[in-house]
Amino acid sequence: MREIITVANKEFHDGLRNRWLISITLIFAVLSVGLTYFGAAASGTVGMTSLSTTIASLASLAVFLIPLIALLLSYDSFVGEQEGGTLLLLLTYPLSKNQLLLGKFFGQGGIIALATLLGFGASALLLFMQHNDVAILQTFAYFIISATLLGLSFTAIAYIISLVVSEKSKAAGVALLTWFFFALVFDLALLALLVGTDSGLSQTTLTQLMMLNPADIFRLVNLAGLDSSDVNGALAVAINANLTQVQLLAILFAWVMAPLAIASVIFKHKKL
Amino acid sequence: MNTPVVVLENVSKHYKDLTALSAINLELAQGEVLGLFGHNGAGKTTMMKLILGVIAADVGDVTVMGVKPNDKSAWHMRAKMGYLPENVMFYEQLTGLEVLSYFARLKGQSQTHAKALLEQVGIAHAMKRAVKTYSKGMRQRLGLAQAFLGEPKLLLLDEPTVGLDPSATAEFYQSVDQLKTQGTSVVLCSHVLPGVEQHIDRAMIISGGKTLALGTIAELRAQANLPIKIKPQGLNGALTNDALLTPYLDASGSLQVPAQEKLRILRHLLADDSLSDINLESANLEQVYQYYLAQAADNKTAQMTTNSTTEHSKAGA
Numbered sequence: 001m002r003e004i005i006t007v008a009n010k011e012f013h014d015g016l017r018n019r020w021l022i023s024i025t026l027i028f029a030v031l032s033v034g035l036t037y038f039g040a041a042a043s044g045t046v047g048m049t050s051l052s053t054t055i056a057s058l059a060s061l062a063v064f065l066i067p068l069i070a071l072l073l074s075y076d077s078f079v080g081e082q083e084g085g086t087l088l089l090l091l092t093y094p095l096s097k098n099q100l101l102l103g104k105f106f107g108q109g110g111i112i113a114l115a116t117l118l119g120f121g122a123s124a125l126l127l128f129m130q131h132n133d134v135a136i137l138q139t140f141a142y143f144i145i146s147a148t149l150l151g152l153s154f155t156a157i158a159y160i161i162s163l164v165v166s167e168k169s170k171a172a173g174v175a176l177l178t179w180f181f182f183a184l185v186f187d188l189a190l191l192a193l194l195v196g197t198d199s200g201l202s203q204t205t206l207t208q209l210m211m212l213n214p215a216d217i218f219r220l221v222n223l224a225g226l227d228s229s230d231v232n233g234a235l236a237v238a239i240n241a242n243l244t245q246v247q248l249l250a251i252l253f254a255w256v257m258a259p260l261a262i263a264s265v266i267f268k269h270k271k272l
Numbered sequence: 273m274n275t276p277v278v279v280l281e282n283v284s285k286h287y288k289d290l291t292a293l294s295a296i297n298l299e300l301a302q303g304e305v306l307g308l309f310g311h312n313g314a315g316k317t318t319m320m321k322l323i324l325g326v327i328a329a330d331v332g333d334v335t336v337m338g339v340k341p342n343d344k345s346a347w348h349m350r351a352k353m354g355y356l357p358e359n360v361m362f363y364e365q366l367t368g369l370e371v372l373s374y375f376a377r378l379k380g381q382s383q384t385h386a387k388a389l390l391e392q393v394g395i396a397h398a399m400k401r402a403v404k405t406y407s408k409g410m411r412q413r414l415g416l417a418q419a420f421l422g423e424p425k426l427l428l429l430d431e432p433t434v435g436l437d438p439s440a441t442a443e444f445y446q447s448v449d450q451l452k453t454q455g456t457s458v459v460l461c462s463h464v465l466p467g468v469e470q471h472i473d474r475a476m477i478i479s480g481g482k483t484l485a486l487g488t489i490a491e492l493r494a495q496a497n498l499p500i501k502i503k504p505q506g507l508n509g510a511l512t513n514d515a516l517l518t519p520y521l522d523a524s525g526s527l528q529v530p531a532q533e534k535l536r537i538l539r540h541l542l543a544d545d546s547l548s549d550i551n552l553e554s555a556n557l558e559q560v561y562q563y564y565l566a567q568a569a570d571n572k573t574a575q576m577t578t579n580s581t582t583e584h585s586k587a588g589a
Contacts, residue, residue: 014363089357092353092355
């Protein structure tokens with residue numbers, strides 16, 4: 001345990017030192033406060049928009065940003081240390097590969113979790129102070145938890161990339177492709193399936209397919225409780241499926257643990 | 273002394289079609305300093321990695337302090353091992369103290385211990401500066417401090433003196449001598465460097481993953497039977513005329529004398545009154561190393577010639 005904490009502590013401080021925490025927090029805060037106050041500007045009015053509109057726009061922006069940020073933060077975690085020679089050195093220490101992996105995950109995951117909490121929590125508080133409505137806090141709590149899980153999931157995916165690839169620059173390229181796939185290609189493919197097949201996909205099949213993408217699960221968690229008028233695309237169809245938010249969060253959590261377990265297996269067999 | 277710290281028994285390691293090490297045997301006693309010599313790709317680093325337990329041998333047994341180093345039970349032994357990898361890039365944005373404290377904590381050591389080591393290697397004045405501002409020598413010193421963490425019982429040092437200036441090199445060898453008296457076993461992995469011979473107990477020369485020679489420097493020297501260089505001064509040109517000396521005379525005016533002839537030649541030279549000074553040089557480690565490498569290369573060529581002759585005769589038939 002001491003080893004995990006030592007590594008986590010180092011990674012967390014690296015995140016502070018490299019201004020990751022402050023930049024991510026700022027991005028999230030500006031994004032959420034901006035959307036909360038000016039989300040309605042497009043329709044000609046300035047001022048507080050409805051909670052569901054705010055969450056809907058936040059979710060559709062965060063779904064692009066969070067995976068990108070998590071991948072950027074973590075893609076060189078292992079391949080970077082491998083290139084520098086410190087990975088080999090660390091493995092000669094009384095430190096197991098799993099301890100190193102978990103330490104890094106807790107440290108970098110801590111940065112993501114804290115940034116999400118502070119950034120989005122800020123606008124949740126702002127909204128709450130204006131409206132004094134507990135529903136705001138509850139909705140934002142789901143949003144923050146799911147955003148954190150989404151970030152952690154892509155951190156773990158980034159570790160897989162970082163452990164498989166042998167050069168840092170290659171890892172960056174693969175990370176970008178991974179982001180492109182989950183954030184854009186996957187949904188376009190789903191939409192194509194939906195429109196292209198004559199019989200049409202059943203709602204259940206579509207929802208099941210969406211479980212293959214953590215970004216879509218994140219969207220579902222946050223949009224499930226809203227008026228479907230704020231939601232469009234393939235999501236609108238899936239939204240009425242009968243999965244509760246808690247179930248969705250559980251699946252999202254599985255999307256954190258599974259890549260982490262895969263990363264652990266890959267690390268175990270990695271040649272140094 | 274007691275049980276050996278490191279035992280390699282008939283160890284081989286292959287990477288795909290490359291043989292990194294084949295049939296290596298080695299015993300390292302407590303407090304012994306072994307110089308491991310070989311050119312790039314000879315298998316030095318592979319051997320270190322085997323001892324460190326980072327990789328496993330394909331054939332043979334590796335035992336370090338009584339346990340298999342890649343086994344789970346080797347956990348505690350790892351805290352008693354120090355390793356300096358070649359060309360390690362420490363976390364550039366951290367300060368020297370932060371880097372060393374991190375590694376110290378992983379070994380269960382305190383920051384005070386880390387500070388003391390920075391003091392010992394002579395970079396305490398720069399410990400609050402980011403590693404990216406360090407010179408090559410300072411980085412190397414930081415790496416050494418890292419290897420010295422936790423008073424290791426076994427030290428594996430890969431090219432430890434690269435980038436160190438002569439005085440730092442001398443300090444480094446002093447630390448090695450001191451650790452040796454405390455009972456630490458050291459494997460010094462290096463290209464042959466001047467000055468290393470006084471500090472090692474035994475030398476191991478490897479090439480292409482095979483042991484070419486293993487023994488004390490005196491043993492290796494005797495085995496190689498390299499001539500001793502005698503450089504007399506004075507003598508008024510008697511060297512070129514003396515029938516006894518001319519066979520040994522080389523182009524630079526020195527005599528290359530086989531060890532068994534040494535005393536006879538010396539007596540002969542000393543008998544000459546015009547001799548004003550005399551210099552004696554036995555083969556240094558560099559020459560011994562070159563000798564074994566050349567011998568290995570000769571064997572290879574000889575083998576290849578035999579092979580090709582057999583093929584020729586086959587073709588002829």
